[in-house]
Amino acid sequence: MKIAVIGCGYWGPNLVRNFIQTNKIEQVICCDLDQKRLDRMKGLYPSVETLKDLRELLDRPDLDAAVVATPVKTHHPIAKEFLSHGKHVLVEKPFTHSYDTALELIKLAEEKEKVLMVDHTFEYTAAVNKIRSIIENGELGKILYISCLRANLGLFQPDINVVWDLAPHDISTILHITGDLPTSVNCQGKAHFHHEIEDVATTTLNFKNGVIAFIHSSWLDPNKIRQTTIVGSRRMLVYNDIEPQEKIKIYDKGVEVPPYYDTFAEFQFSYRYGDIYSPRIEDYEPLKKECEHFITCVQKRLCPLSDGYSGLRVVSILEAANKSMRQKGRAVPIQGLKLLSQKFRNNGNGLMMNNGPRSI
Ligand SMILES: NC(=O)c1ccc[n+]([C@@H]2O[C@H](COP(=O)([O-])OP(=O)(O)OC[C@H]3O[C@@H](n4cnc5c(N)ncnc54)[C@H](O)[C@@H]3O)[C@@H](O)[C@H]2O)c1
Structure with a gap:
């Protein structure tokens, strides 16, 4: 080849x-x-x-x-x-x-x-796939919200804003681990240096099942940060991609609401502070895995895991984010939601159990 x-x-x-x-x-x-x-x-x-x-x-x-x-x-x-x-x-x-x-x-x-494939590197990352299986196994309970922070100083791009540069990683990760698509997007950003090329922005993805995901993207931050927090009804997970080891930490922490109460004085949340553990993650370079996957797909005529529709889902969300930014953060619906949902091949519970490569 x-x-x-x-x-x-x-x-x-x-x-x-x-x-x-x-x-x-x-x-x-x-x-x-x-x-x-x-x-x-x-x-x-x-x-x-x-x-x-x-x-x-x-x-x-x-x-x-x-x-x-x-x-x-x-x-x-x-x-x-x-x-x-x-x-x-x-x-x-x-x-x-x-x-x-x-x-x-x-x-x-x-x-x-x-074969048409898109480089969504994080979909081939061991930590992200571990998180996906943790969510699929129900360890975190029902997902309440996801928060992603991807920031550093630069690199300013001359042709795209910070959302198009950094958020594709977080968007493809969120879709991959939840197996779900947002229905609308809000985004606010600010261009401090280039006209209309925002260097800092926060994008909010609104899902039909009530899950909300916040993505903060910045080229104007003193620190390099790559962190995703997933808060579930049972446990909370923090994924720090910069951490050389123990990239994922699972916190057995949560909030419990009293089952019943008669007066407001009796109403009291209780907070659970349990153990913290870090699951073992395979050690390999995600891009190598991805290049091998592309070669296999070409040789065996398979549709890749991150196929054109996977790329289209991310682009659709980025376009909605751009429109929202120009409209002061108004919620903008995702274009082509019906087509994109059909191509998502989930098993009905919002998770991509069947999302393996298939013949083209
Ligand atoms: N997957 C990831 O983690 C990741 C990380 C960084 C960048 N990227 C993506 O990679 C792409 C390139 O980004 P970059 O930072 O390397 O940009 P870059 O500007 O450093 O490099 C682009 C190169 O393309 C060359 N080029 C432009 N037009 C060409 C043409 N018609 N024919 C041949 N060469 C041409 C330029 O001369 C330049 O050397 C972008 O789409 C970016 O989003 C992906």
């Missing part, structure tokens, strides 16, 4: 390294408009082929697949070119810059019978 990585800036080299390390790729081709990036890739990995113009790749019969790791607004035109020329495609997050362009790529991949 030969694969081309388009865009070798900050993230592309991680994809190149992981594809090489799978030992399942005959040739990795690095493509970037910037010759300096290509020289750097050749210096790091002498076996790679390099070229500047992606058009030279389109008609190559020996090329099987392309990975798009360029700025977000170029994802759609580049992925479209490769799919139209019969290549399988893996696209970076966020999938595309709009609902319509994302849907167009899905339809094109279906028509050409090609």
